Amino acid sequence: MTEASGNLDAALQRLAKAIGSLEVSVERRLHADRSLNDLQDDLQRLGEDRSRMANDLDKVEARANxxxxxxxxxxxxxxxxxxxxxNVLDAHGG
Incomplete structure (x- = not known):
């Protein structure tokens, strides 16, 4: 193996390692984005639930009144x- 060939192999290994690190980073980012989207969906559902529950509470309070x-x-x-x-009993001696 020549020095140029050895340098090329080393460069290819570094490139493969860098690409592997990039793939891991991209997967982590995609997972974080999915998690964020899931949290945003949950927050929206919680907001809708809160509105529905506030409406129900208003109805229950009105009924209680x-x-x-x-x-x-x-x-x-x-x-x-x-x-x-x-008064009737008192009037009739009761």
Whole structure:
């Protein structure tokens, strides 16, 4: 083997090693890009879920307010009915 041939072989080995390193770097970058895209997709889904849950919470709060109002109304009517019954019983010696 001549010196030029040895130099060429060494250069080819360095080139092969550099290409291998580049391929590894490209694969790592592609994986990172896929991961970033996956995270962005997850973030978008979380945002949509948050919006849907906020909407559901608003509906539940509105229903809870209606139920609280109805509960107060029923309570007021029960107190009124009990007072009426008590007055009737008192009036009839009960």
């Amino acid at each position: 209606r139920l609280e109002t109805a509960n107060k109304d029923v309570s007021r009517r029960l107190v009124s009915a009990m007072e009426t019954i008590r």
